[in-house]
Amino acid sequence: MSRVRKAVFPVAGLGTRFLPATKVIPKEMLPIVDVPQIQIGVQEALDAGIEEIVFITGRGKVSMVDHFDVAFEVESYLRDRGEEKLLAVVEEISQKARITSIRQKRPLGLGHAILCAQPAVGDEPFAVILSDDVIRSEEPAIGQLVRVFHAHGGGVVAGLRVEKHALSKYGVIDPSGEPPPAPGVTPLKGMVEKPKPEDAPSDIAIIGRYVLPPEIFPILERMKPDAKGEIQLTDGLRGLLEHTRLYAYEYEGKRFDAGDKLGFLEATVEFALEREDIGPAFRDYLRRLTDSW
Ligand code: G1P
Numbered sequence: 262m263s264r265v266r267k268a269v270f271p272v273a274g275l276g277t278r279f280l281p282a283t284k285v286i287p288k289e290m291l292p293i294v295d296v297p298q299i300q301i302g303v304q305e306a307l308d309a310g311i312e313e314i315v316f317i318t319g320r321g322k323v324s325m326v327d328h329f330d331v332a333f334e335v336e337s338y339l340r341d342r343g344e345e346k347l348l349a350v351v352e353e354i355s356q357k358a359r360i361t362s363i364r365q366k367r368p369l370g371l372g373h374a375i376l377c378a379q380p381a382v383g384d385e386p387f388a389v390i391l392s393d394d395v396i397r398s399e400e401p402a403i404g405q406l407v408r409v410f411h412a413h414g415g416g417v418v419a420g421l422r423v424e425k426h427a428l429s430k431y432g433v434i435d436p437s438g439e440p441p442p443a444p445g446v447t448p449l450k451g452m453v454e455k456p457k458p459e460d461a462p463s464d465i466a467i468i469g470r471y472v473l474p475p476e477i478f479p480i481l482e483r484m485k486p487d488a489k490g491e492i493q494l495t496d497g498l499r500g501l502l503e504h505t506r507l508y509a510y511e512y513e514g515k516r517f518d519a520g521d522k523l524g525f526l527e528a529t530v531e532f533a534l535e536r537e538d539i540g541p542a543f544r545d546y547l548r549r550l551t552d553s554w
Contacts, residue, residue, distance in 0.1 A: 265407045268306040268388040271374035273319030273365040287325045293532045302392035303358050309404030315381040316362040317374045326362050331355045370491025376481040384475045391469025395528050398514025403470050409510045410472040419470035420509030425458045431466035432495040434509045445511040454495035476504050
């Protein structure tokens with residue numbers, strides 16, 4: 262079975278939930294403390310051994326691609342002033358990741374964004390990372406899915422149990438009922454995009470990490486847009502089930518919905534508390550703040 266070498270990041274979205282901040286700044290560039298969300302996702306992919314990053318971009322995303330390029334002026338400024346630590350941080354971003362970017366010319370949904378990646382992915386399995394699902398874990402979340410993919414083949418989606426009322430925000434898996442081939446691995450017979458809670462086939466939501474075989478491309482290519490004018494990845498995955506097995510994996514880690522204001526704040530607080538430089542002072546501040554309530 263081929264190795265998973267490439268990760269696709271669909272990043273063409275307009276980020277309307279974070280207006281006005283995202284009027285000219287891509288939402289993926291909003292930082293959790295001082296690291297842009299997209300960089301957290303790219304780092305996760307690199308930590309999992311992925312070598313090539315494919316951005317599916319849209320209008321106004323140039324700064325995001327620039328972020329991973331060499332920043333000559335900034336680097337020579339830091340070098341001249343002997344700011345070695347900061348220089349290393351900035352240089353690392355442009356040295357580690359091999360980036361390709363492809364324009365998604367029309368906003369036709371997540372399935373269409375993945376289809377746009379075909380020329381860069383070719384005929385091999387690949388990872389998909391939705392960077393506003395920020396996951397903190399010991400082993401990179403996408404690496405955990407790659408491991409399941411290598412053990413069981415087919416395709417793998419990240420699964421997370423959520424409360425019933427929240428299911429309508431997600432794709433929801435329909436388990437086949439077969440015994441799990443390994444702990445946390447659920448064989449699927451279907452999935453539904455954003456069902457009403459009473460119609461949901463399970464309480465396991467699909468989170469933004471996938472490992473997919475290239476057979477998904479012709480399926481997405483044949484699909485017609487839905488009532489919203491979009492090609493849903495979830496519908497494409499259902500089509501994929503006619504060709505191959507799909508599994509949901511309940512990964513280890515804590516996920517933040519950084520595409521939502523509250524989730525973004527939660528991620529900011531928890532990442533800040535973990536930091537060696539500002540964590541202790543921030544913890545003190547939070548204590549003083551809660552004491553004063
Ligand atoms: C997308 C997918 C959905 C998945 C979610 C994970 O939805 O369509 O199936 O559960 O990402 O974050 P979106 O959040 O783009 O509406």
